[in-house]
Amino acid sequence: MSDKLFRIFLFIAACLIPIICGGIIYALVTDAYESFEHFGFLNFIFSSEWDYTEGNEQYGALPFIVGTMMTTFLALLFCIPFSLPVALFVGEYFKGTPVAAILSTVTDLLAGIPSIIYGLWGFFTLRPIIMALDISPEGSSILTASMVLSIMIIPYAASLSAEFIKMVPADLKEGAYSLGATRFEVIRKIVFPVAGSGIFSSYILAIGRALGETMTVTMLIGNTNQIPDGITATGNSMASIIANQFGEADGLKLSSLIAIGLILFLITAVINMIGKIMIKRARIS
Amino acid sequence: MIMNDMKILQRLYTDKIFKIAVCLFAALTAIPLFAILGEVLIKGYSQLSWSFFTEPTPTAYKAMQAVAAGEPIPGGIANGIIGSVIMLGMATVVAVPIGILCGVYLAENSKKRFAIIVSYITDLLQGTPSVIIGIITYVWVVVPMKGYSAIAGSVALFIMMLPLIIRSTEETVKILPASLKEAGLALGGNNARVTLKVILPSAFGGIFTGILLAVSRVIGETAPLMFTALGCSFIRWDIDKPISAVPLLIWEFFNDPNLQELIWGASLFLLIFVLSLNLTAKYFAKKWNS
Amino acid sequence: MELVNPILEFKKTCVSYSKQTMAVKYVSAAIERNTITAIMGPSGCGKSTLLRAANLMHALYPNIRVDGEILLNGQNILSMEPIEVRRKIGMVFQRPTPFPTMSIYDNVLAGYSLNGIRLSKSERNEIVEKCLRNVALWDEVKDVLNKKGTFLSGGQQQRLCIARALAMKPEVLLMDEPTSALDPIATKHIEDLILELQKDVTILIVTHNMGQAKRISSRSMFMYLGDLVEYDDTEKMFSNPTDERTRAYLTGKMG
Numbered sequence: 032m033s034d035k036l037f038r039i040f041l042f043i044a045a046c047l048i049p050i051i052c053g054g055i056i057y058a059l060v061t062d063a064y065e066s067f068e069h070f071g072f073l074n075f076i077f078s079s080e081w082d083y084t085e086g087n088e089q090y091g092a093l094p095f096i097v098g099t100m101m102t103t104f105l106a107l108l109f110c111i112p113f114s115l116p117v118a119l120f121v122g123e124y125f126k127g128t129p130v131a132a133i134l135s136t137v138t139d140l141l142a143g144i145p146s147i148i149y150g151l152w153g154f155f156t157l158r159p160i161i162m163a164l165d166i167s168p169e170g171s172s173i174l175t176a177s178m179v180l181s182i183m184i185i186p187y188a189a190s191l192s193a194e195f196i197k198m199v200p201a202d203l204k205e206g207a208y209s210l211g212a213t214r215f216e217v218i219r220k221i222v223f224p225v226a227g228s229g230i231f232s233s234y235i236l237a238i239g240r241a242l243g244e245t246m247t248v249t250m251l252i253g254n255t256n257q258i259p260d261g262i263t264a265t266g267n268s269m270a271s272i273i274a275n276q277f278g279e280a281d282g283l284k285l286s287s288l289i290a291i292g293l294i295l296f297l298i299t300a301v302i303n304m305i306g307k308i309m310i311k312r313a314r315i316s
Numbered sequence: 317m318i319m320n321d322m323k324i325l326q327r328l329y330t331d332k333i334f335k336i337a338v339c340l341f342a343a344l345t346a347i348p349l350f351a352i353l354g355e356v357l358i359k360g361y362s363q364l365s366w367s368f369f370t371e372p373t374p375t376a377y378k379a380m381q382a383v384a385a386g387e388p389i390p391g392g393i394a395n396g397i398i399g400s401v402i403m404l405g406m407a408t409v410v411a412v413p414i415g416i417l418c419g420v421y422l423a424e425n426s427k428k429r430f431a432i433i434v435s436y437i438t439d440l441l442q443g444t445p446s447v448i449i450g451i452i453t454y455v456w457v458v459v460p461m462k463g464y465s466a467i468a469g470s471v472a473l474f475i476m477m478l479p480l481i482i483r484s485t486e487e488t489v490k491i492l493p494a495s496l497k498e499a500g501l502a503l504g505g506n507n508a509r510v511t512l513k514v515i516l517p518s519a520f521g522g523i524f525t526g527i528l529l530a531v532s533r534v535i536g537e538t539a540p541l542m543f544t545a546l547g548c549s550f551i552r553w554d555i556d557k558p559i560s561a562v563p564l565l566i567w568e569f570f571n572d573p574n575l576q577e578l579i580w581g582a583s584l585f586l587l588i589f590v591l592s593l594n595l596t597a598k599y600f601a602k603k604w605n606s
Numbered sequence: 607m608e609l610v611n612p613i614l615e616f617k618k619t620c621v622s623y624s625k626q627t628m629a630v631k632y633v634s635a636a637i638e639r640n641t642i643t644a645i646m647g648p649s650g651c652g653k654s655t656l657l658r659a660a661n662l663m664h665a666l667y668p669n670i671r672v673d674g675e676i677l678l679n680g681q682n683i684l685s686m687e688p689i690e691v692r693r694k695i696g697m698v699f700q701r702p703t704p705f706p707t708m709s710i711y712d713n714v715l716a717g718y719s720l721n722g723i724r725l726s727k728s729e730r731n732e733i734v735e736k737c738l739r740n741v742a743l744w745d746e747v748k749d750v751l752n753k754k755g756t757f758l759s760g761g762q763q764q765r766l767c768i769a770r771a772l773a774m775k776p777e778v779l780l781m782d783e784p785t786s787a788l789d790p791i792a793t794k795h796i797e798d799l800i801l802e803l804q805k806d807v808t809i810l811i812v813t814h815n816m817g818q819a820k821r822i823s824s825r826s827m828f829m830y831l832g833d834l835v836e837y838d839d840t841e842k843m844f845s846n847p848t849d850e851r852t853r854a855y856l857t858g859k860m861g
Binding site for chain 2 (some may be wrong): 042054114156215218242244304
């Protein structure tokens with residue numbers, strides 16, 4: 032094969048990526064347009080009505096934006112006490128040992144479990160516990176969804192944080208030990224500050240994952256279309272309302288669901304970009 | 317001096333307690349994995365039989381009859397397995413060559429502005445929620461074709477696999493020693509031939525691992541298939557008609573009280589498949605790295 | 607060689623990385639208080655390993671074993687808590703390691719903040735100024751104390767690390783080839799500094815630079831393949847070594 036032809040092939044393949052991405056944005060924007068035009072962009076975002084009675088259709092994204100924020104934030108909160116110890120275990124305390132390899136295999140496998148199976152587990156195991164504890168009457172709630180979501184994002188946050196913790200130079204740590212510090216003090220005062228921006232960015236990426244997680248949340252959040260009035264209330268996230276109602280939607284409702292998809296896409300894209308850029312910076316320094 | 321000793325003891329205790337807490341919480345993370353594996357295994361084990369893999373989903377009526385008679389629900393997930401294989405097969409066949417070419421482009425032109433932009437967009441695509449890939453494929457494929465189909469489902473899987481394959485190819489090719497390429501060029505090969513005959517074979521292990529991981533990532537995807545492949549209750553080979561998939565079946569069983577008995581068998585099959593793909597990929601990566 | 611008032615004493619000290627390989631073999635030697643003692647030897651002779659054992663650095667790595675005794679003022683430090691020992695025996699490493707997230711000011715006080723010791727503002731200022739003056743860095747950095755320590759030149763960074771070690775008021779300061787990463791001018795500064803410091807602190811320095819050992823130390827050890835071959839007054843060792851291996855090393859026939 033001639034060199035020139037080969038280069039052209041490579042280039043065409045590379046062009047496909049921006050084309051797909053451009054196509055995604057174009058399709059989302061054109062199909063969401065009807066809804067934005069009908070309700071007004073800001074009004075759509077800040078309205079909490081979701082009413083599909085024919086002739087009186089009212090769609091607003093606010094309940095789902097709030098639902099997404101709540102599940103994501105709670106999931107992050109629940110995930111930190113586990114992902115940070117995993118990162119320290121793998122990247123500092125047992126760095127390079129077989130136990131660390133076992134634990135990172137375990138977290139890798141956690142990342143591999145399909146989200147629908149997490150949903151089943153949440154539905155059939157966690158939900159009855161939530162009900163038995165009388166936290167929420169039906170067991171489905173923002174809290175239930177967040178708890179399972181937090182397990183799903185542990186592997187992402189932990190493996191990347193561990194990578195940055197591992198990169199803290201041994202001579203820095205020895206320098207701190209030579210001044211009489213304990214390991215805990217070295218971790219707190221040297222390892223965390225030095226690996227800080229990397230650890231932080233790994234949580235940003237974990238947020239990016241949690242934002243768009245669909246099936247688990249759909250199965251556990253309770254699927255009600257109002258702004259949840261607490262963490263034990265039911266609700267819907269942006270992804271779960273789409274999963275729930277896209278199948279039977281048409282016309283203005285379809286357009287509104289696609290508009291929610293566009294908002295979700297943009298939020299995830301911004302969060303992921305911030306995370307990636309921060310990671311690149313953290314790797315260089 | 318006594319004060320000093322107490323201070324040291326206190327610091328040593330804090331250190332110990334922190335270490336114990338780290339180990340404890342890290343170990344707790346393993347619980348969900350084993351809880352999920354255990355639940356799916358215990359509940360799903362009894363459903364697995366030869367016919368579970370060779371027969372399609374029963375109708376709700378048949379299932380009801382069986383339940384009423386106290387018999388196990390007949391039928392299985394063959395329609396889902398065949399649908400998953402067809403769609404994954406089509407998606408993989410297209411995504412692998414394009415992904416590898418794009419990955420090679422990114423690795424070889426890593427300083428070019430265009431490549432940097434493409435690299436960022438790849439990240440963006442990789443982070444895009446799967447439900448949005450579903451919407452897009454619906455708009456792109458289902459609407460123009462006036463119907464749900466295996467083709468639409470495989471397009472959705474293709475879009476999800478592509479960035480994963482690109483990244484693994486790019487990263488593998490980037491870490492190959494430059495001398496490898498130079499040696500090939502010194503022997504008089506042109507760039508194309510050196511890439512195809514020297515670079516790609518040397519990067520095979522890494523790329524293969526990436527493909528395995530990409531397949532295992534998308535095989536359990538449900539949301540994008542809901543709006544594209546839709547599902548189908550019998551075995552079908554047409555690629556322009558609605559088709560089923562294993563995760564779609566699980567979703568159907570979950571929503572149909574008559575079929576709930578079948579959830580765990582299907583989940584066990586999917587889970588074992590995905591996790592063994594994962595472990596195989598990890599094994600290959602390790603073998604290839606050493 | 608005469609010992610008047612030893613502070614640190616190695617007694618049949620052995621360091622091993624595994625069952626087979628012993629990096630330091632039965633070293634016995636006493637270090638005189640307020641002097642500079644140099645440890646020389648070709649690379650791999652165990653000189654750094656011996657030095658690090660005196661700071662209990664081996665305790666960080668589970669595969670390293672130290673046997674025998676190391677006495678500080680007659681107390682065996684091997685049976686003491688590392689965090690206690692390391693406050694009394696400071697250490698300076700080959701590559702300067704200012705903590706990159708801390709300012710110059712905070713770097714000097716790092717030992718205190720790491721150990722959770724609270725100081726008043728005036729105490730902190732006093733320690734910083736005194737220690738930076740001790741290492742002749744005060745005039746150069748007094749206006750940029752809030753800048754990160756990593757902005758300094760290599761030689762300045764190393765002096766900052768010495769100041770950081772001195773801030774803990776150690777009785778012994780261990781130095782592991784402190785000038786090997788520095789240019790000749792910075793090296794000269796550090797050597798002058800070390801000579802100046804010996805009135806306050808006992809210094810044990812590992813060096814692969816014979817000239818340096820000759821210039822600054824009053825006593826020298828020569829190690830080879832884990833053995834302490836010769837330990838004597840520096841002057842005596844350089845003019846008239848007793849062991850053939852020492853002679854070979856000092857005349858450049860080995861190493």
